[in-house]
Amino acid sequence: MNLSHVFVMAIIAAFAVGGCDSSKQVQQQKKEPEKATREVVKVKAEEPPPPDDALAKVGDRYVRVTDYEKQLARLSPKLAESESGRKYVINQAIESILLEKEAEARGLTKDPVITAKVEDFARNLYRNSLLQSLKQGQIPITDEEAKKYFLDHEEEFIQPDRVHVSLIELGADREKELNSLYKQLKAGKDFADLAGSASKHISASRGGDLGFLTRRQSKAITDVAFSMKPGEISKPFKTPSGWTIIKVHEIIKKQEIPVAEGIKRAKARMEAIEAAKSFDALMKNLRAKNKVAVYEDKVKQLRKETP
Numbered sequence: 001m002n003l004s005h006v007f008v009m010a011i012i013a014a015f016a017v018g019g020c021d022s023s024k025q026v027q028q029q030k031k032e033p034e035k036a037t038r039e040v041v042k043v044k045a046e047e048p049p050p051p052d053d054a055l056a057k058v059g060d061r062y063v064r065v066t067d068y069e070k071q072l073a074r075l076s077p078k079l080a081e082s083e084s085g086r087k088y089v090i091n092q093a094i095e096s097i098l099l100e101k102e103a104e105a106r107g108l109t110k111d112p113v114i115t116a117k118v119e120d121f122a123r124n125l126y127r128n129s130l131l132q133s134l135k136q137g138q139i140p141i142t143d144e145e146a147k148k149y150f151l152d153h154e155e156e157f158i159q160p161d162r163v164h165v166s167l168i169e170l171g172a173d174r175e176k177e178l179n180s181l182y183k184q185l186k187a188g189k190d191f192a193d194l195a196g197s198a199s200k201h202i203s204a205s206r207g208g209d210l211g212f213l214t215r216r217q218s219k220a221i222t223d224v225a226f227s228m229k230p231g232e233i234s235k236p237f238k239t240p241s242g243w244t245i246i247k248v249h250e251i252i253k254k255q256e257i258p259v260a261e262g263i264k265r266a267k268a269r270m271e272a273i274e275a276a277k278s279f280d281a282l283m284k285n286l287r288a289k290n291k292v293a294v295y296e297d298k299v300k301q302l303r304k305e306t307p
Contacts, residue, residue: 058097067093134278141270150266157265163225164249166208169201171242178236178243191247
């Protein structure tokens with residue numbers, strides 16, 4: 001066998017070996033995805049099945065029947081009567097979980113402003129629940145008791161008579177000056193301008209405007225004001241603080257309410273007052289029971305300025 005023949009045979013053998021290696025690589029590449037696929041299937045198969053009462057899954061959490069029932073109670077039991085209503089309730093439960101997760105991820109659950117609001121809400125909820133329970137233990141208030149309370153405090157339940165008044169006021173020894181001002185008003189001088197320039201009352205900066213007053217407020221003024229008509233200017237008269245002229249802008253009559261409505265409102269207020277008394281007594285007992293102590297010396301050392 002000559003040298004050239006040997007060289008040709010060597011080349012053919014090399015191609016044959018390479019071909020075998022390539023086919024092995026192709027077969028191996030085909031097998032690897034199949035192996036990976038089997039591994040994925042195996043991992044999925046190892047995941048625990050959802051709880052029997054699970055209705056939905058959100059990440060690592062489940063919406064369970066108890067969650068659905070709580071959400072249903074918050075919204076409306078009638079939603080359970082239709083499939084769309086039930087799905088709506090479940091989706092609301094899902095959104096609640098999503099909101100909680102996102103709030104945690106953004107650090108909102110540790111935000112001091114938000115946590116303070118949550119604490120305030122919880123405290124008010126506890127307080128209102130306690131007040132409600134205290135009301136249930138009270139002796140019922142009769143209609144007669146409520147009627148008497150309403151009639152004795154009628155103006156506290158309705159909008160009483162009100163009069164919108166402006167005034168000009170000078171000292172007790174300045175009657176002549178006030179008479180001169182009165183003449184200017186009768187001649188057409190603007191009341192607000194004159195009050196702003198001449199009145200010694202604190203309302204001078206507002207043109208003498210006192211706003212709306214009831215019969216129980218500033219009686220020396222309102223007794224005169226309610227005897228006048230809107231647009232009228234009074235003659236000078238003396239009050240405990242000096243000589244005065246007033247102008248009436250508007251009179252609003254009280255808003256009457258039926259006695260039955262008054263009894264209803266009075267009863268609600270009386271129940272609230274009794275509940276508040278019971279609450280104060282409860283707090284007093286709880287302080288004694290829990291041995292509350294305030295360290296006065298430490299309190300005095302607190303910063304006086306606002307942090």
